[in-house]
Amino acid sequence: SQTIHQWPATLVQPVGSPLSLECTVEGTSNPNLYWYRQAAGRGLQLLFYSVGIGQISSEVPQNLSASRPQDRQFILSSKKLLLSDSGFYLCAWSTTSTDTQYFGPGTRLTVL
């Protein structure tokens, strides 16, 4: 069966520091991968998605970037965190762009 992992589970970082959040998927090949940010009362906002290695589409201009160095690995990064980057970040995968998306446990990021 397929599983999706995210780490770390929680992270507290100072403003201006770099960020690297990792997401890996097991049990499937060539998945579509997604990064979302979830804010209370505002639902899920799609940040990036990827249909293959090295292929990244950005949904919202921001302080963040994403990379997909391997087929089942998706990384969310920032060179310098802002206070507004605080939030709950979710990674998801699907077999195709129209199929069900399956979500990881998420990373709670607090920027101080």
Add this chain to the structure above:
Amino acid sequence: AQSVSQHNHHVILSEAASLELGCNYSYGGTVNLFWYVQYPGQHLQLLLKYFSGDPLVKGIKGFEAEFIKSKFSFNLRKPSVQWSDTAEYFCAVNAPWGNNRLAFGKGNQVVVIP
């Protein structure tokens, strides 16, 4: 702009009461529809989905949803809730607008009082 609307963000009800959460979307073509649930401290997980066929879809834990194309709606229902149904519920729509990306509503925070 294309969007997914969920009303009544906070819902409080007693056990055994009936629950209905509304979901409306603003796209006139073919869509795939989902309801996700996030229990306290747990992953976001799929509750049910509609791709085609019978517009009345049954999901896990006694939930069902009805797709009404003419009303652009996909409302979620459960006849008798339990305390364990306390969770946040998200409607999501996948449509050809913007390359088939999944658009989420803002969610309904449901609290069931024992």
